[in-house]
Amino acid sequence: MHLHRTLKYFISFVICIASPFLIKGQELIQMTVQTGESFYVHPEANVSIFSDVNNSGSIGSLKSSTINFLGQRWNSRIGSRIADEGSTGVNGVGGIIKFSGTDAAQYINTQNNTQGNTGFSNLQIANSRNVILEGQDLFVRNNVSFTNGRIILNSRNAVMELNSSITGYNENRYFVTGTGTNGGALVRKTTGLQQAQIIFPVGSSVSSYTPASVNYIGVAQDFKVRVFDNVYDKATYGTPDNINFVTKTWNISSSKLDPKASLIFNMQHNSNEEGMQFSTVRNQSFVSRFVSLNEKWDVIAASGLTPGIISSGNAIPNSYISSRIVTSGLTQNEYFSKSVLRDNSISNYRIPAGISPNNDGLNDKFVIENLRSTDKVRIEVYNRWQSLVFKDTNYKNSFDGIGNQGGLVNNILPDGTYYYILNFNDSKPITGYIIINR
Numbered sequence: 001m002h003l004h005r006t007l008k009y010f011i012s013f014v015i016c017i018a019s020p021f022l023i024k025g026q027e028l029i030q031m032t033v034q035t036g037e038s039f040y041v042h043p044e045a046n047v048s049i050f051s052d053v054n055n056s057g058s059i060g061s062l063k064s065s066t067i068n069f070l071g072q073r074w075n076s077r078i079g080s081r082i083a084d085e086g087s088t089g090v091n092g093v094g095g096i097i098k099f100s101g102t103d104a105a106q107y108i109n110t111q112n113n114t115q116g117n118t119g120f121s122n123l124q125i126a127n128s129r130n131v132i133l134e135g136q137d138l139f140v141r142n143n144v145s146f147t148n149g150r151i152i153l154n155s156r157n158a159v160m161e162l163n164s165s166i167t168g169y170n171e172n173r174y175f176v177t178g179t180g181t182n183g184g185a186l187v188r189k190t191t192g193l194q195q196a197q198i199i200f201p202v203g204s205s206v207s208s209y210t211p212a213s214v215n216y217i218g219v220a221q222d223f224k225v226r227v228f229d230n231v232y233d234k235a236t237y238g239t240p241d242n243i244n245f246v247t248k249t250w251n252i253s254s255s256k257l258d259p260k261a262s263l264i265f266n267m268q269h270n271s272n273e274e275g276m277q278f279s280t281v282r283n284q285s286f287v288s289r290f291v292s293l294n295e296k297w298d299v300i301a302a303s304g305l306t307p308g309i310i311s312s313g314n315a316i317p318n319s320y321i322s323s324r325i326v327t328s329g330l331t332q333n334e335y336f337s338k339s340v341l342r343d344n345s346i347s348n349y350r351i352p353a354g355i356s357p358n359n360d361g362l363n364d365k366f367v368i369e370n371l372r373s374t375d376k377v378r379i380e381v382y383n384r385w386q387s388l389v390f391k392d393t394n395y396k397n398s399f400d401g402i403g404n405q406g407g408l409v410n411n412i413l414p415d416g417t418y419y420y421i422l423n424f425n426d427s428k429p430i431t432g433y434i435i436i437n438r
Helices: 002-018 276-280
Strands: 030-033 038-041 046-049 052-055 058-061 066-069 073-076 081-083 096-099 106-110 120-126 131-135 138-148 158-160 165-167 186-190 198-200 202-205 212-217 221-229 248-254 262-270 286-291 319-326 333-339 377-382 388-392 416-424 430-436
Touching: 052 058, 058 066, 106 138, 186 198, 198 221, 202 221, 212 221, 212 248, 248 262, 262 333, 286 319, 319 333
Parallel strands: 030 052, 038 058, 046 066, 052 073, 058 081, 066 096, 073 106, 096 120, 106 131, 120 138, 138 158, 138 165, 158 186
Antiparallel strands: 186 221, 198 212, 212 262, 221 248, 248 333, 262 319, 286 333, 377 388, 377 416, 416 430
C-alpha cells in the first residue's frame, strides 16, 4: 500500500514538472487546471493520471504523446479545451488520451457545449467496464480507437469531425446508442463526394452490436445513426412486431435536406435477434423503409443477406448484412428495419397502447381501428405472470378489462401492463403490450 501511494505521488510530481504553467490540484482526489492555466504533455512523452480531472483551462496532448487516464471522471468545464500542436491549438494531429481504468466504468463529463471543435484530438477506449458520457455531446477531431470496452452514449451524441476515423471496433468494442426510440447517436461529417463506406460501429446495448455503414453522394452534410430495439408499426411508437422482423430499427438522420441524394445504407444484425418467422425464411428478407406519408413500412423485393463483416478484425459469426438503396426522396429522418412480412397486416390496423375502462366513454374498450366486418381476429391477453386472462377467437372490439379465463371469468383485471397476441385472418401473429389504467 505504501508503494502504491508513493507511485501516485511520484506521477503527480512528474505531471506538474511536465507542465509549463502552474496546476492547482488535489493529489489523489482530482487534478485541476484552472481558467487561464495550461498543462501540456510534450511530444513522445507518456504520463499517467490516477485521479479525476477537472479542466477549466487548457490541457494539451501534443503529437505522439499519451495521457493514460486512470481516474474515474474527466470533467471538461465551460471554457476549457484540449489543445494540440497545431497553429490554432485544434488543427494539429495531437496526442492520445487513453481511458484505461480497470476496476469500474469511467466518465467523460463535457460541459463545454460552445466549443464543439475543441474536443479530444485522439481518444482511446481501453476499459472493459466501458466509458460513459455525461453532460453535453462528445467531439473528437481525429481518431477514436477501441482496444477494450465501449462508449455508452447515455442519450448524448458522439460527433466525429470531418476526415476523422474510428479504429479497433468489433462486436465487443463500439458505441452504445440505447434500446429506446430516443437516445444518443454517432455523428459523422461527410463531404458528399463518392468515398469508401462510412462506418457506424453502433449497437443498442452492451450485448448487441448491430452496426451500419453508408455509401453516399450528395451535398456535404452530417449523418447521425442510431439503432434501437423493436420494430413499431409507427416507427417510434405503437405496436411492435418482433416475429416477422429483426428486433432492431436503424435510424439515420441528416443535417440537410437532399432530395437528389444517392445512398446505400447497409445494416448488420445477429441471428439471435431475429424474430421466429424471420429466422425460418431469412433468405427471403428485405430492408423495409418507414414511409411517413402513409405511416407504413414498405414492402419491396427480397434482397437477401450476406455475412456480417462490419468489424476492424475478422468477420463476425452468425451475423448478416442487408442493404437498401435510396436514389431520391431522402428525408432528414429515416427509419429502416429488416422484414419477411409480405402482407403487412401491422400497417393496416391501428392497435391501441392502452385502455381506461372507467365508463367515461373514452378508451373504455380495446378497439382495433380499421377493423373490417369480414376480418377474423383471434386475441389472447396474458398478465405479467404469463397467465391467460382473456381470449376470443372472433374478436369484435369487446375487451374492457374483464377476464374470461380460468378463475378470472367476469373479474375486473387489476391495472397494469398485459401482453397480447393477435392474429388477423390467419396471418402470422402480432404481439404487443396493453396498459390498463382506470
